[in-house]
Amino acid sequence: MAQIVAGSAAPKTVPALLARNAAQFGSKPAYREKEFGIWQSWSWSETAAEIEAIAIGLMALGAKKGDHIAVIGRNRPALYWSMVAAMKIGAVPVPLYQDAVAEEMAYVLEHSGARFAICGDQEQVDKVIEVQETVHQIEHILYLDARGLRKYDHTKMHAMADVKAEGRAAHDRFEKELAAREASLKYDDTCVMLYTSGTTGKPKGVVLSNRNVIETAKNSSEFDDLRPSDEILAYLPMAWVGDFIFSIGQAFWTGFCVNCPESADTMMTDLREIGPTYYFAPPRVFETQLTNVMIRMEDSGRFKKWLFDRYMAHAKRVGPDILDGKPVSAGDRLKYWIGDKLIYGPLKNTLGFSRVRVGYTAGEAIGPEIFDFYRSLGINLKQLYGQTEATVFITAQPDGEVRADTVGVPSPGVEIKIHDNGEIFYRSPGTFVEYYKNPESTADTKDPEGWVATGDAGFFEEGTGHLRIIDRAKDVGQMADGSLFAPKYVENKLKFYPDILEAVVFGNGRNRCTAFINIDLTAVGNWAERNNIAYASYQELAGHPRVLDTIQAHVEAVNASVAEDPMLSGCQIHRFLILHKELDADDGEMTRTRKVRRKIIEEKFSELIGALYDGSDEIYTETEVTYEDGRKGKITATLQIRDAAVTVDTAHTRVAAE
Amino acid sequence: MKVEPFVTADGRTIGDVMMEMRNITLRFGGVVAIKDISFDIREGEIRAIIGPNGAGKSSMLNVISGFYHPQEGEVWYHGARRPSMRPYQVARQGIARTFQNIALFDGMSVLDNIMTGRLNHMSSSFLDQAIWWGKAQREEVEHRAKAEEIIDFLEIQAIRKTPVGRLPYGLKKRVELARALVAEPKLLLLDEPMAGMNVEEKEDMSRFILDVNDEFGTTIALIEHDMGVVMDLSDRVVVMDYGKKIGDGTPDEVRGNQEVIDAYLGVSHD
Numbered sequence: 033m034a035q036i037v038a039g040s041a042a043p044k045t046v047p048a049l050l051a052r053n054a055a056q057f058g059s060k061p062a063y064r065e066k067e068f069g070i071w072q073s074w075s076w077s078e079t080a081a082e083i084e085a086i087a088i089g090l091m092a093l094g095a096k097k098g099d100h101i102a103v104i105g106r107n108r109p110a111l112y113w114s115m116v117a118a119m120k121i122g123a124v125p126v127p128l129y130q131d132a133v134a135e136e137m138a139y140v141l142e143h144s145g146a147r148f149a150i151c152g153d154q155e156q157v158d159k160v161i162e163v164q165e166t167v168h169q170i171e172h173i174l175y176l177d178a179r180g181l182r183k184y185d186h187t188k189m190h191a192m193a194d195v196k197a198e199g200r201a202a203h204d205r206f207e208k209e210l211a212a213r214e215a216s217l218k219y220d221d222t223c224v225m226l227y228t229s230g231t232t233g234k235p236k237g238v239v240l241s242n243r244n245v246i247e248t249a250k251n252s253s254e255f256d257d258l259r260p261s262d263e264i265l266a267y268l269p270m271a272w273v274g275d276f277i278f279s280i281g282q283a284f285w286t287g288f289c290v291n292c293p294e295s296a297d298t299m300m301t302d303l304r305e306i307g308p309t310y311y312f313a314p315p316r317v318f319e320t321q322l323t324n325v326m327i328r329m330e331d332s333g334r335f336k337k338w339l340f341d342r343y344m345a346h347a348k349r350v351g352p353d354i355l356d357g358k359p360v361s362a363g364d365r366l367k368y369w370i371g372d373k374l375i376y377g378p379l380k381n382t383l384g385f386s387r388v389r390v391g392y393t394a395g396e397a398i399g400p401e402i403f404d405f406y407r408s409l410g411i412n413l414k415q416l417y418g419q420t421e422a423t424v425f426i427t428a429q430p431d432g433e434v435r436a437d438t439v440g441v442p443s444p445g446v447e448i449k450i451h452d453n454g455e456i457f458y459r460s461p462g463t464f465v466e467y468y469k470n471p472e473s474t475a476d477t478k479d480p481e482g483w484v485a486t487g488d489a490g491f492f493e494e495g496t497g498h499l500r501i502i503d504r505a506k507d508v509g510q511m512a513d514g515s516l517f518a519p520k521y522v523e524n525k526l527k528f529y530p531d532i533l534e535a536v537v538f539g540n541g542r543n544r545c546t547a548f549i550n551i552d553l554t555a556v557g558n559w560a561e562r563n564n565i566a567y568a569s570y571q572e573l574a575g576h577p578r579v580l581d582t583i584q585a586h587v588e589a590v591n592a593s594v595a596e597d598p599m600l601s602g603c604q605i606h607r608f609l610i611l612h613k614e615l616d617a618d619d620g621e622m623t624r625t626r627k628v629r630r631k632i633i634e635e636k637f638s639e640l641i642g643a644l645y646d647g648s649d650e651i652y653t654e655t656e657v658t659y660e661d662g663r664k665g666k667i668t669a670t671l672q673i674r675d676a677a678v679t680v681d682t683a684h685t686r687v688a689a690e
Numbered sequence: 691m692k693v694e695p696f697v698t699a700d701g702r703t704i705g706d707v708m709m710e711m712r713n714i715t716l717r718f719g720g721v722v723a724i725k726d727i728s729f730d731i732r733e734g735e736i737r738a739i740i741g742p743n744g745a746g747k748s749s750m751l752n753v754i755s756g757f758y759h760p761q762e763g764e765v766w767y768h769g770a771r772r773p774s775m776r777p778y779q780v781a782r783q784g785i786a787r788t789f790q791n792i793a794l795f796d797g798m799s800v801l802d803n804i805m806t807g808r809l810n811h812m813s814s815s816f817l818d819q820a821i822w823w824g825k826a827q828r829e830e831v832e833h834r835a836k837a838e839e840i841i842d843f844l845e846i847q848a849i850r851k852t853p854v855g856r857l858p859y860g861l862k863k864r865v866e867l868a869r870a871l872v873a874e875p876k877l878l879l880l881d882e883p884m885a886g887m888n889v890e891e892k893e894d895m896s897r898f899i900l901d902v903n904d905e906f907g908t909t910i911a912l913i914e915h916d917m918g919v920v921m922d923l924s925d926r927v928v929v930m931d932y933g934k935k936i937g938d939g940t941p942d943e944v945r946g947n948q949e950v951i952d953a954y955l956g957v958s959h960d
Contacts, residue, residue: 068839069847
């Protein structure tokens with residue numbers, strides 16, 4: 033494989049990278065997508081031709097320099113190409129979360145001023161049409177999948193196939209202008225605009241320049257030694273900065289291949305078929321996979337189960353050390369090798385991780401057991417810490433220095449400083465340009481010297497120089513007695529139990545902590561099945577006394593673990609309840625990236641919180657829910673409230689007594 | 691028979707009469723299942739047959755599909771009288787169906803089940819297929835492509851290789867629809883496609899039925915109990931009661947027909 037051009041000769045825009053790849057890697061696959069049961073692939077030169085056709089097609093429709101072009105749909109090559117085509121003609125691609133409901137989409141479409149919307153299918157087209165009733169600047173809708181759209185008014189609607197055909201036909205007419213527009217693109221021109229999901233308030237449009245994207249892609253690719261022969265599976269939302277950097281930034285910089293699954297449901301099969309070498313997943317995905325493995329092992333035969341347990345125990349002991357290159361005795365290595373042939377290898381193959389060379393998880397804290405499970409199998413799973421405003425990378429774990437409780441050392445080119453209140457600030461080549469049409473927020477977040485507030489509180493660990501994150505800075509509060517309140521810290525500990533899907537801890541300014549719990553229907557449901565507990569719904573299972581007993585045991589174990597840290601021992605949970613519904617983004621309780629919206633939950637369930645503090649044993653409640661199609665309904669429930677034993681913090685009491 | 695084509699509210703064109711049932715009477719010994727019924731099915735429409743339990747709806751569908759042979763009356767198909775036929779001969783004329791009680795091969799994968807729907811389009815001999823050479827191979831590729839098109843259309847990619855026996859009920863129904871569709875029928879008969887489904891599954895199935903009608907131009911005759919579904923989906927409705935036809939017309943006409951209200955729909959209170 034040819035070496036990547038470095039230094040000043042390196043291409044300065046994403047379209048320029050495309051031209052380089054088409055010349056350098058011509059016939060090597062750039063994008064694959066499974067369709068009609070077969071992996072279809074496009075080489076870099078074919079990709080360049082497709083992108084040019086879309087670009088000219090868009091120009092023929094009247095797309096101007098500086099226009100915003102919304103892209104909405106699941107991960108498909110044609111949508112990635114549309115984004116690059118938009119860049120090529122000097123427009124700015126704005127990918128949107130495909131599962132957002134129309135009213136959420138309306139804000140972003142209006143704020144970005146998009147004149148074009150490129151949609152994956154009828155579902156997205158319908159939402160855009162609904163938005164058009166209030167947002168009038170959207171002129172043209174393009175779509176990939178024509179199904180169900182035949183009868184729609186096509187005066188301002190176009191099938192992508194037609195746009196491409198028109199682009200090819202109009203090649204000679206627009207060739208010069210396209211070349212001129214592409215040549216006029218500069219390093220500091222906007223490359224993409226990504227809306228943050230916003231744990232509070234309205235989403236903000238983060239403007240990233242070509243410099244941000246290319247510098248970050250370059251640094252991070254070199255950090256992990258990414259190669260043109262690498263393969264990734266693009267399955268995370270296209271609107272998320274991580275997907276943009278992996279599937280466009282790093283893919284274009286390094287020239288590796290991006291594989292798009294057949295549909296959301298086939299992700300696991302496609303993962304196994306592709307066997308990516310570079311893989312990213314939020315902790316939740318790893319958790320789900322581990323839960324599934326464990327459930328299936330519970331159902332397996334006695335001998336298999338024994339073999340699995342025996343070798344997994346060995347892997348847990350020596351696996352991570354072997355991965356980190358630490359000294360391990362020859363006998364243990366031999367046993368690990370046998371285990372690899374019998375258990376680890378086949379298991380990795382089933383999970384689709386046989387070829388993973390670099391794996392990342394980020395976004396939330398990952399449970400140490402989960403993290404160690406994958407590492408002990410020999411999967412190089414690491415953690416990184418980042419955000420949209422930093423073009424992802426702030427810190428990452430180098431090979432050989434991987435731990436569950438840190439997020440690594442500053443990424444290449446990133447400077448970090450920590451404020452007196454614990455908040456983390458960074459400055460890097462990936463630091464965003466601005467929030468679109470929002471100078472106040474930009475000024476609030478980024479100071480004139482370029483330092484950006486992350487909103488997270490953390491500290492550098494002495495000795496290793498690794499960063500540890502405690503919580504969101506604004507969520508870190510004080511209990512009534514002045515001790516530290518860090519809800520996320522406790523919630524993460526709770527969520528490490530497979531039975532617990534979500535937890536929300538309250539206690540800021542109060543004398544004791546309490547919690548809402550969401551059970552994990554897969555794990556608890558399986559447990560119920562094995563124990564002959566009948567249930568008809570999530571709500572019924574969540575209210576079952578034995579489920580409450582199990583969760584209570586988990587809460588008490590967490591309390592004991594929290595008590596070990598004198599700084600945070602005040603955060604032990606005194607009372608808890610299991611919510612009657614799963615927290616859901618459709619109800620506004622979580623963001624689309626599944627982060628808990630604390631304020632909204634506090635307001636919505638205020639009576640439940642009241643009950644947690646007034647000593648009552650149960651509470652009757654009515655809650656409004658939103659179905660997937662936008663309709664609303666109501667569920668009612670009587671919830672049990674349980675007291676959990678707290679561990680007395682010896683150090684703390686001793687100080688108090690003296 | 692020529693009739694005026696008309697355009698439905700949602701912009702589809704309903705054309706000539708495709709199938710006509712003339713004075714059909716079907717008896718099982720002394721039991722009269724269908725009594726002197728006549729109605730037609732026109733090109734491109736969604737035609738519903740409704741009625742209380744035991745009204746003779748499924749029998750009617752079985753007459754259309756050639757499974758039952760009426761003692762009296764004639765079936766006209768594409769302007770010609772259809773002689774008494776075996777079900778496979780009817781299938782070759784471009785009529786496919788799904789069953790009220792799912793009739794799939796439980797031990798076979800979804801894909802294999804769907805491929806069986808291509809049987810009438812296969813022309814290579816048993817021997818050709820056994821030695822897997824030349825025509826048989828080319829044909830299989832062609833049929834697989836068609837099957838994949840339908841799999842994509844019905845969004846069942848994730849279960850392509852799953853044995854049918856392991857699927858939940860709603861998905862089995864969808865696989866059955868896939869097997870009928872892959873035969874590329876002109877007329878699709880659906881026997882209670884939504885029986886036993888929850889609201890969400892019903893919505894999905896309704897959307898698929900509309901999409902089939904819209905995308906492939908397939909004429910559809912369906913039996914269904916869910917009145918909301920029938921009234922939303924169909925262009926015209928035949929109402930049966932005790933083997934007799936008591937109503938025929940657009941959903942609105944049928945809804946307003948006193949005889950139909952008495953027999954089936956119940957009294958409206960508004």
